[in-house]
Amino acid sequence: xxxxxxxxxxxxxxxxxxxxxxxxxxxxxxxxxxxxxxxxxxxxxxxxxxxxxxxxxxxxxxxxxxxxxxxxxxxxxxxxxxxxxxxxxxxxxxxxxxxxxxxxxxxxxxxxxxxxxxxxxxxxxxxxxxxxxxxxxxxxxxxxxxxxxxxxxxxxxxxxxxxxxxxxxxxxxxxxxxxxxxxxxxxxxxxxxxxxxxxxxxxxxxxxxxxxxxxxxxxxxxxxxxxxxxxxxxxxxxxxxxxxxxxxxxxxxxxxxxxxxxxxxxxxxxxxxxxxxxxxxxxxxxxxxxxxxxxxxxxxxxx
Amino acid sequence: xxxxxxxxxxxxxxxxxxxxxxxxxxxxxxxxxxxxxxxxxxxxxxxxxxxxxxxxxxxxxxxxxxxxxxxxxxxxxxxxxxxxxxxxxxxxxxxxxxxxxxxxxxxxxxxxxxxxxxxxxxxxxxxxxxxxxxxxxxxxxxxxxxxxxxxxxxxxxxxxxxxxxxxxxxxxxxxxxxxxxxxxxxxxxxxxxxxxxxxxxxxxxxxxxxxxxxxxxxxxxxxxxxxxxxxxxxxxxxxxxxxxxxxxxxxxxxxxxxxxxxxxxxxxxxxxxxxxxxxxxxxxxxxxxxxxxxxxxxxxxxxxxxxxxxxx
Numbered sequence: 316x317x318x319x320x321x322x323x324x325x326x327x328x329x330x331x332x333x334x335x336x337x338x339x340x341x342x343x344x345x346x347x348x349x350x351x352x353x354x355x356x357x358x359x360x361x362x363x364x365x366x367x368x369x370x371x372x373x374x375x376x377x378x379x380x381x382x383x384x385x386x387x388x389x390x391x392x393x394x395x396x397x398x399x400x401x402x403x404x405x406x407x408x409x410x411x412x413x414x415x416x417x418x419x420x421x422x423x424x425x426x427x428x429x430x431x432x433x434x435x436x437x438x439x440x441x442x443x444x445x446x447x448x449x450x451x452x453x454x455x456x457x458x459x460x461x462x463x464x465x466x467x468x469x470x471x472x473x474x475x476x477x478x479x480x481x482x483x484x485x486x487x488x489x490x491x492x493x494x495x496x497x498x499x500x501x502x503x504x505x506x507x508x509x510x511x512x513x514x515x516x517x518x519x520x521x522x523x524x525x526x527x528x529x530x531x532x533x534x535x536x537x538x539x540x541x542x543x544x545x546x547x548x549x550x551x552x553x554x555x556x557x558x559x560x561x562x563x564x565x566x567x568x569x570x571x572x573x574x575x576x577x578x579x580x581x582x583x584x585x586x587x588x589x590x591x592x593x594x595x596x597x598x599x600x601x602x603x604x605x606x607x608x609x610x611x612x613x614x615x616x617x618x
Numbered sequence: 619x620x621x622x623x624x625x626x627x628x629x630x631x632x633x634x635x636x637x638x639x640x641x642x643x644x645x646x647x648x649x650x651x652x653x654x655x656x657x658x659x660x661x662x663x664x665x666x667x668x669x670x671x672x673x674x675x676x677x678x679x680x681x682x683x684x685x686x687x688x689x690x691x692x693x694x695x696x697x698x699x700x701x702x703x704x705x706x707x708x709x710x711x712x713x714x715x716x717x718x719x720x721x722x723x724x725x726x727x728x729x730x731x732x733x734x735x736x737x738x739x740x741x742x743x744x745x746x747x748x749x750x751x752x753x754x755x756x757x758x759x760x761x762x763x764x765x766x767x768x769x770x771x772x773x774x775x776x777x778x779x780x781x782x783x784x785x786x787x788x789x790x791x792x793x794x795x796x797x798x799x800x801x802x803x804x805x806x807x808x809x810x811x812x813x814x815x816x817x818x819x820x821x822x823x824x825x826x827x828x829x830x831x832x833x834x835x836x837x838x839x840x841x842x843x844x845x846x847x848x849x850x851x852x853x854x855x856x857x858x859x860x861x862x863x864x865x866x867x868x869x870x871x872x873x874x875x876x877x878x879x880x881x882x883x884x885x886x887x888x889x890x891x892x893x894x895x896x897x898x899x900x901x902x903x904x905x906x907x908x909x910x911x912x913x914x915x916x917x918x919x920x921x922x923x924x925x926x927x928x929x930x
Contacts, residue, residue, distance in 0.1 A: 493918040497909060500917055504909075525806075538916045580802045584865075587803070591865045 348457040349380070349598040351607045352464055352589070353482035353513070356489060357498025359469035362520040363488040365559060365569070367466045368396040368426075369582045370589075372570040375425030377586070379461040379596055382419070382427040384453070386478045387468040388441060391431020396568060397422040401430035408452055409445045415452040424571055427460065441474050443615045450615075453481065454608030461597045463607070470498070471505050479506065481611045484514045484593055486550070490521045491531040500538060507543045516548045516592060518585050521555045528552025550588035553581035627728035629680045632751055633665050635762065636678060636726065642764050643724065643749055645815035645829040646671025650713040656698040661687040664695055665726075671814035671831040672784040673716030675703070680726045689737055692723060696743055720784060724749055766812075782813040785830050792835045792847050796828045799857040803864060818860070822867040826860045839863065 354370075356363040367383060374381045385391035385405070394401050399420045407413035408429075420428045429452075456463045465482055468475045479485050485506070489499040499517075506512050517535065519528035532549040539545045556578035559569060566572055570579045590596050627635075633652075640647035647668050654664040662685075668676040677695055681688045699706070699721055707718035722745045725738065730750060738748060752763040766779070781790055793816055797809050800818045808819050815829035828837040828847065835847040837856050847853055909917075 496917050497914065500913065501909060534917065538913060541916065542910075542913050575802070580804075584803055587861050588865055591862060591869070 346606060347598050347600050348454075348606050349460045350462050350484070350593060350596050351453065351457055351482045352462060352484050352486060352593075353386075353467050353479045354464060354486045354488060355467045355475065355479055355502060356469045356487065356495070357471070357500070357502040358489075358495045361469070361488045361490050361495050362553070362559070363469065364393055364396055364466060366486075366488050366518065366520060366553065366582065366585075367464050368393060368568050369570045369579070370586060371397075371426035371462075371464055372424050372568045373583050373586045374462055374596065376570065380427075380459070380598075381425070381462045381464065382429065382456045382460040383464045383466060384429040384456065385431030385466045386475070387431045387466060388474055390468070391466075393466050394420070394428060394430040397424060397426065397428050398565065398567065399428055399430065401428070404430040405449075409441065409448050411448070415455045419456070424568055426464075427456075429456070431466070446477055446611055446615055449478075450481070450608045450611035453611065454606060457607050458598070471502055476505060476509070477611070477614060480509055480511070480513065480614055481607055482513050483607070484516060484589075486516045486518060486589070487547075488518050488520050489531070489535065491519060491523075491527055496531070496535055500535060503535075503539050503545060503547070504543055507539075507545045512545075514548065514592070515545070516550045516589065518550050519552045522552040523555045525554065526552075548592055550592060551581065551585040553578050553585065627751055627753060629665075629682050629685075632680045632682075632726050632728060635751060636666065636668075636680075640668055642762065643726075644670065644812045645827070646831045647676065650675075651710060656695050661691045661694065667710070667713065669713050669715065670722070670782075671829065672782055673714060673832060674784060675699075675707075675713065675715050675718055675721040676724055677721065678724045678726060681730075682728065683731065683734075688725070688734070689741065692725065692738070692741060692743070692746065696723060696745070717784065721745055722747060726751065728752065778810050779812050782830075785814070786833070789830050789833070789835045792850075792853055793828055793830060795850065795853045796826070796835075796837065796847070796856060799853065800826065800860055803857075803861050807864075820864060820867075822864070825864055826856065828856075 354363055354367045371381045371383045383393055383397070385393040387393075388405065391404070399422050401418070401420050403413045403418040405418065408415060408418050415429065418429055420430065422428050453463065453465075465478055467478050487499055487502065489495045503515060506515065517532050519531045522528045522531075528551065529549065531552075532547070536547045536549070539547055554577040556569075556573075556576050558573045558576050559578050569576065570582060573579055635642065637649060637652070640649050647670055649666060650669050651667045652665065654667055656664055664677050665680045666678040668678060670676050677699065679688070679691060679695065703718040703721065707713065707715045723743065725746065725748045727748070727750055729752070730748065735748065738746060747766065750765045752765065754761055754763065781793060785793070797816045797818065801807050801809055804820065806820055807825070810817050810819065811827075814831070815827060817827045818825045824840055826837060826839050828835060830836075836844050837847050838844040839856070839859060845852070845856070847856065
């Protein structure tokens, strides 16, 4: 019997060794994740959705794997701008009836899209449990894309703030008008009161006169620095263009329909500025603790 | 201080400028021989034979207002080269002429009277180009303007000349791609160039120059070695480098008061409130997101009747 027992023991040992080896290999595998960028605006109608869809197309055209997540949980419209009629949205994900892979739509212009819950009022009542599901979904998207763009709802609600804080960097879209500036500042003021606020980059949209973006930003940055001690980063301006304001439903994004116009060039320049500020917009190895999933869970746990 | 020329450029002085740097006239020009006698006798010799970026011969005649034999000299040189270009290309092997029959005659002058220009136009020689050199001083330094007065082949549009017809389609495409991509980056970027090169400049100075020479398109970014552009990937790489350089300049111009890291290092909220997190803290943030009169004034420089509450 002894030889048999020895044999069994050695087989068991080898199995344990193999399992231990597998665990060691698994734990040594680097955590690869793309960059998560949230796009926000204090006020509605600043051209945030226009900006994010065209930024996504620009990134796709320059060889990045891009996913847009429409985090306007109540009134998402990114699917309209990207020419998608989604069968499933974030609502299905957070109801637990669909995985993130199932709700991910590939658009004809290149970027992938997770559509928001258009017209669903209950989406504005999201709680911590929903954000746990979102955390996992964002983590999955970040692993399979170079850039995940989170299209946050305008204004300041706990849901949109939570989404902003989950990102690695925040792009704030504003206009030169005073109403847009004050609301952008209010958003920055709210963010400044949170721990671990991502870097805030500012883009000035609908600039009627070339170079007007810079003084607009300077005014906002100066007030943010003076009153809340927060530094902002300017990443450029996008000129006002009739090709944008006269767009109709179903038209291709500006970078596809009018790739040579000044607004399209503005988006491309902003894309380069983002890369200049954040470094290469590529999926890269990082600590899992620094990933988007862990960031959201940490925010919820701290609560 | 900018001043006009103090002493007019003499013919010898003009020719010295060409010898020192032929590229002042056109990118890729190279001096082959000086003072050639093409049977013009007492009318004067051809001041120089140059080779352009495409390997075509370029004959240079320097003139001044007292040069009454210019028209005759041009006619004789033109006829002589037309008759003998094959033999001449063999006689001057160091010129490495690719197509000696496709030649140009450049007339260099410090200043030409309008009457002289009209007379040259009446010659109807397609290969004739007139180039004016003009000196001026900025501070204590002398600068030079090179102006293309007239080109029978292709008219100038601002400072941008159309690409030479001898450049092959692939190289022409690469040169155009570089220019197009760079101009898309920023509407303030300007494009200029001669028949063999495209220079991209901004307010920061020259960003990049791409040029054609002997069948290959090259590019040079200021202070960097020249690189060859063989395909669209090379062009994209170049544009990427130029874009980064341009953005770095833009950022250096714009004020960057402090880095985000310095702000993150602050343990306490700069507004003096204890930091909270999660939904509770987020909701609390909304309640306090009102703008003070000072903040409102600083943003809008107006005095509102009522304190507005930010939209949510």
